[in-house]
Every structure is written in C-alpha cells, then in structure tokens.
Amino acid sequence: MQLAIPESEVEISAVRSSGAGGQNVNKVSSAIHLRFDIRASSLPAAVKARLLALKDQRITRDAVIVIKSQRHRSQDMNRDDALRRLNELVNRVAVPPKPRRPTRPSRAAKKRRLESKIQRGRIKALRGKVTDG
Secondary structure: OOOOOOHHHEEEEEEOOOOOOOOOHHHHHOEEEEEEEOOOOOOOHHHHHHHHHOOOOOEOOOOEEEEEEOOOOOHHHHHHHHHHHHHHHHHHHHOOOOOOOOOOOOHHHHHHHHHHHHHHHHHHHHHHOOOOO
C-alpha cells in the first residue's frame, strides 16, 4: 500500500547556512528543510498513530517530521530527495507489522513434545520384549 503525501501538506524552506566557507558554498546554500505536521495531515488515523509511536530522531515532540537535505547542488534535487525520504518514512509505517511468532515454545508445545518422547520410549521398550503368542 503506497501512500502519496500531497505537497500542499508539506512545508519546504530553503536554508542558507551561516559561516559556510570552503568549496561547497553552493551546496550549502541549496540546503532544504522539509517540515511535515503529522497531526494536521490527511493520513489515516492508524498510520498517524504508528508514526507518532515511531522512534526516529527526525520526528519532533510536537509531531512534526523534519527532513534536511543538502546532498545535491541544486535546490530542486534536494527538494525531491527530501520528499522521497519523507514518502519512504511514511510508507514504511503504512504497512502494518506482521504478527511475530513466539520465540519460546508454548506450554502446549512443551507438553506435546514430552508426551511424544515418553511414547517413543514405551515403543522402544516394547520392541525388546518377546511375547508368547
């Protein structure tokens, strides 16, 4: 299930970093901060709840996802990169987790195994005996 986030719900701001010297001044001046408010979005309630429960440093306490991108030299590419990463984050949460199988054996499984073990022992014991027929 792919969820597409409408761009009207995403706030994108260009960030100029102060004190950026060196060769990559252009790269820094094209940095993008993307802000997405989880509570104000049109996402399904279950997805919102899973996003709020997610442990991710990009989600702030006031339920805003902040994604920063300055990988590329152009602002448009950074914007696309940030949107792609936001969509990946939301789509990862949109798929409900599969129910995990218990890792330790249940009480019924232990009992079943013990019974089959005892039964095997009885059969082996009977094999050695010769009955008069």
